[in-house]
Amino acid sequence: MTKAQSLWNQGVKIGAIGGVSVLIISLIGMVESFGKRDIIAGVLPMGVAIALIISILAAYMAAKKTPISDKSIQFANAVVSGLVISGFLAAFVMIGRSFNIREMLVGASPVLYSILTGGVAGAGGIFLLLLTGLLCGAFAGILYMLRDLPRRLTVNALLTIFILGLLQELILPILKAWDVGMINYLAGLFYTLNGLTPVGAILSVVIFCILYLLWNANQGAIKSKYAALPKEARKKSQIAALIVLAVILIVLPQFLGLFLSEVITIVGLYVLLGLGLNIVVGYAGLLDLGYVAFFAIGSYVVALLTSPQIFAFGLNFWQALPIAVICGILAGVMLGIPVLKMRGDYLAIATLGFGEIIRILVLSDFLRPWLGGAQGIGSIPNPNLFGFQMVKPQHIYYLLLAGIILVIFISLRLKKSKIGRAWMAMREDEDVAQAMGINLVATKLLAFATGAGFSALSGAIFASKIGSVYPHSFNVFISINVVCIVIIGGIGSLPGIVVGAAVLMGLPELLREFAEYRMFVYGVALVIVMLLRPEGLLPEARHKMEFHDETEAGAKTVA
Amino acid sequence: MAMLELRNVHAHYGKIHALKDISITVNKGEIVTLIGGNGAGKSTTLKTISGTLKPSAGQIFLDGEDLGAYPAHEIVTKGIVQVPEGRRVFGQLTVLENLDLGAFTSKDKKRDAGTIEKIFHMFPRLAERSKQLAGTLSGGEQQMLAMGRALMAAPKILLLDEPSMGLAPVLVDSVFDTIKALHAEGTTILLVEQNARMALKTASRGYVIQTGKVILEDDAKKLLENEMVKKAYMGD
Ligand SMILES: Nc1ncnc2c1ncn2[C@@H]1O[C@H](COP(=O)(O)OP(=O)(O)OP(=O)(O)O)[C@@H](O)[C@H]1O
Ligand SMILES: [Mg+2]
Numbered sequence: 001m002t003k004a005q006s007l008w009n010q011g012v013k014i015g016a017i018g019g020v021s022v023l024i025i026s027l028i029g030m031v032e033s034f035g036k037r038d039i040i041a042g043v044l045p046m047g048v049a050i051a052l053i054i055s056i057l058a059a060y061m062a063a064k065k066t067p068i069s070d071k072s073i074q075f076a077n078a079v080v081s082g083l084v085i086s087g088f089l090a091a092f093v094m095i096g097r098s099f100n101i102r103e104m105l106v107g108a109s110p111v112l113y114s115i116l117t118g119g120v121a122g123a124g125g126i127f128l129l130l131l132t133g134l135l136c137g138a139f140a141g142i143l144y145m146l147r148d149l150p151r152r153l154t155v156n157a158l159l160t161i162f163i164l165g166l167l168q169e170l171i172l173p174i175l176k177a178w179d180v181g182m183i184n185y186l187a188g189l190f191y192t193l194n195g196l197t198p199v200g201a202i203l204s205v206v207i208f209c210i211l212y213l214l215w216n217a218n219q220g221a222i223k224s225k226y227a228a229l230p231k232e233a234r235k236k237s238q239i240a241a242l243i244v245l246a247v248i249l250i251v252l253p254q255f256l257g258l259f260l261s262e263v264i265t266i267v268g269l270y271v272l273l274g275l276g277l278n279i280v281v282g283y284a285g286l287l288d289l290g291y292v293a294f295f296a297i298g299s300y301v302v303a304l305l306t307s308p309q310i311f312a313f314g315l316n317f318w319q320a321l322p323i324a325v326i327c328g329i330l331a332g333v334m335l336g337i338p339v340l341k342m343r344g345d346y347l348a349i350a351t352l353g354f355g356e357i358i359r360i361l362v363l364s365d366f367l368r369p370w371l372g373g374a375q376g377i378g379s380i381p382n383p384n385l386f387g388f389q390m391v392k393p394q395h396i397y398y399l400l401l402a403g404i405i406l407v408i409f410i411s412l413r414l415k416k417s418k419i420g421r422a423w424m425a426m427r428e429d430e431d432v433a434q435a436m437g438i439n440l441v442a443t444k445l446l447a448f449a450t451g452a453g454f455s456a457l458s459g460a461i462f463a464s465k466i467g468s469v470y471p472h473s474f475n476v477f478i479s480i481n482v483v484c485i486v487i488i489g490g491i492g493s494l495p496g497i498v499v500g501a502a503v504l505m506g507l508p509e510l511l512r513e514f515a516e517y518r519m520f521v522y523g524v525a526l527v528i529v530m531l532l533r534p535e536g537l538l539p540e541a542r543h544k545m546e547f548h549d550e551t552e553a554g555a556k557t558v559a
Numbered sequence: 560m561a562m563l564e565l566r567n568v569h570a571h572y573g574k575i576h577a578l579k580d581i582s583i584t585v586n587k588g589e590i591v592t593l594i595g596g597n598g599a600g601k602s603t604t605l606k607t608i609s610g611t612l613k614p615s616a617g618q619i620f621l622d623g624e625d626l627g628a629y630p631a632h633e634i635v636t637k638g639i640v641q642v643p644e645g646r647r648v649f650g651q652l653t654v655l656e657n658l659d660l661g662a663f664t665s666k667d668k669k670r671d672a673g674t675i676e677k678i679f680h681m682f683p684r685l686a687e688r689s690k691q692l693a694g695t696l697s698g699g700e701q702q703m704l705a706m707g708r709a710l711m712a713a714p715k716i717l718l719l720d721e722p723s724m725g726l727a728p729v730l731v732d733s734v735f736d737t738i739k740a741l742h743a744e745g746t747t748i749l750l751v752e753q754n755a756r757m758a759l760k761t762a763s764r765g766y767v768i769q770t771g772k773v774i775l776e777d778d779a780k781k782l783l784e785n786e787m788v789k790k791a792y793m794g795d
Contacts, residue, residue, distance in 0.1 A: 418663075425660045428649040435609060435643060437635030437664035437712065 011077035015084025018058025038195030039165030059140030075141035082137020268400035276454025284447035285427025290355025298459025328456020376470035490536025568617035638715030650694025661711030
């Protein structure tokens with residue numbers, strides 16, 4: 001290979017990767033179905049936005065990976081890769097328009113071609129597509145050459161538009177709920193019923209830039225001022241922040257409509273599950289893929305004890321709740337005993353089996369007289385608090401909030417306790433932990449039992465929230481969702497779990513187009529997180545250290 | 560009375576008969592060494608003592624008490640503490656956390672703090688690196704940490720499994736100096752080594768073990784002069 005060729009290698013290679021990526025998301029229908037939702041109304045559909053983001057990212061990488069640090073070559077490489085991407089798409093559109101490839105590729109529809117060519121027919125559309133690729137590449141190239149601050153400003157401003165547009169269904173109803181003239185006016189100024197208004201997009205960028213620059217100019221001063229505060233004052237400001245957070249959490253449902261409250265209770269259920277699995281996976285290092293089993297057990301115990309169907313025990317939710325949690329804990333121990341000697345992959349497979357066993361048991365005809373079989377159990381009464389029926393999702397929200405706070409409190413205490421240290425040692429090296437005097441059997445069972453108890457708590461609330469339980473609600477995907485939440489959020493990190501649950505469970509509910517691609521998006525998200533941020537979105541301090549130890553640990557010992 | 564006594568101990572890994580009728584005694588205040596080639600059964604002997612492998616026959620006594628009924632984690636509380644082969648520190652925990660876990664069974668926080676002081680005094684390198692992840696320590700530092708961690712449990716008898724393994728000669732010397740220092744403070748030590756010469760120079764008595772059997776036992780000085788030992792284990 002000649003030297004001149006090798007200069008362009010990266011541009012072409014990364015362009016090809018980007019082109020194939022955009023092609024894939026197009027062919028599986030993402031661009032098309034996301035095309036119905038606009039980020040900026042009438043200007044930028046979401047499907048196109050995603051394709052653009054991928055293209056710019058690829059072009060940026062191409063500039064970055066250019067073997068020599070010659071600005072014009074880096075820029076040219078970015079442009080090349082942008083052109084290669086659009087070239088792929090252009091070739092695809094031309095082939096698709098002249099041959100019938102739909103029989104093989106269902107996603108290759110005329111609507112898709114029209115989206116990709118900006119709605120312009122014939123050669124003009126192809127030209128527009130290529131031009132867009134060129135511009136993406138040029139934009140990425142310029143971005144790469146900018147200094148740090150303007151680059152961050154540009155990227156974050158664009159992301160702000162994307163996120164504001166994406167979260168319209170979250171933000172708009174909250175604004176409207178106030179029903180104040182001024183706010184209604186603002187809502188109308190920024191949002192249409194489908195995406196930001198162009199004016200709103202521009203305003204958002206301007207406001208964002210001002211805030212960002214202000215923060216950027218003053219953050220050093222603010223931080224050092226905060227650091228200079230006496231310890232007590234710092235503690236006070238932390239408490240104040242906690243109180244503000246608490247107030248927000250308490251009044252939140254007032255501003256959320258029915259739909260958003262529903263979404264937030266789903267997130268809450270998964271936060272509880274995540275916190276429980278975090279004990280097992282994050283603290284004790286035992287990979288449990290059958291975690292849904294305990295969720296199911298919690299649900300079914302509440303169903304059996306409170307529903308008039310089947311047994312008609314006639315207990316109320318509050319009486320059934322502790323029993324459900326205890327049953328979960330016992331099940332955790334029962335699962336724990338046979339897998340005591342297993343580690344790593346073997347443990348993961350065995351627990352996976354356990355999760356399926358529970359689901360198949362409740363589904364079975366053999367147990368139908370006691371567990372309801374495929375029909376499940378219905379007529380589960382809502383929780384009743386001092387004569388007040390908790391029927392709406394807003395009410396369940398408070399129930400979940402209380403549960404989450406309790407579980408976070410227990411998790412924090414456990415982590416600092418002797419048990420927490422034993423889990424940590426066991427996670428690192430079982431044999432040595434034992435040689436330190438740690439009782440492996442008890443330590444492991446305790447981890448399984450605690451995690452299972454939290455999961456059962458979540459299940460109990462779930463059952464009384466939806467009023468009926470069916471075996472198919474407890475499939476293996478719940479376990480996988482929870483594992484993803486814990487890993488993407490940051491193993492061992494409690495705030496990470498809340499963020500992970502909000503992103504992985506909340507976003508897909510808000511973006512219903514996502515639902516179809518949920519597993520695809522999870523897969524991509526997992527790969528990206530593992531590549532770029534293996535410690536998770538909001539990592540625990542320790543894990544951050546693990547992944548970046550060369551620099552940070554060194555710096556710390558010097559300091 | 561012997562502090563630690565193995566009486567006709569046999570041990571199996573499944574069908575593999577790894578220890579065949581091993582009898583060993585260690586008296587209070589002694590350094591006793593166990594030497595032998597690869598796969599002779601040295602580590603296995605230590606495992607049966609610390610309870611992670613239960614003997615298939617025979618008994619193990621500590622101060623006259625039969626340890627047969629105790630699980631491994633309780634044997635630690637009796638005062639038998641092992642430094643495992645290959646260092647095995649908790650790599651993703653800090654030096655301080657490692658030491659802290661060494662005192663897992665201890666209920667006396669004050670004494671633990673004192674022990675940490677002592678260990679940092681003995682190994683100043685660990686003190687400098689107390690907040691560093693143990694996995695990022697050098698091999699020699701990890702060995703120091705593994706020993707320090709074992710000391711946190713205030714052992715009556717310390718079982719060392721090849722502490723000089725994989726260390727440069729200078730570090731080997733310093734490890735043996737540490738062993739002597741610990742001994743001088745009154746710790747009883749059972750030392751497993753492949754470095755027979757150093758081990759026999761440090762110990763008062765020694766056992767030679769081959770394919771699961773004790774084939775020789777004597778004063779360390781005499782073993783140092785034994786032709787067979789010289790030939791087989793010191794490369795003379
Ligand atoms: N976990 C195990 N499972 C099966 N066999 C084992 C196990 N551990 C050790 N053995 C076998 O038992 C015998 C004694 O092993 P041991 O580890 O005690 O040797 P060693 O004297 O410590 O050797 P080295 O100096 O190489 O560490 C060997 O034949 C070994 O293969
Ligand atoms: Mg060995």
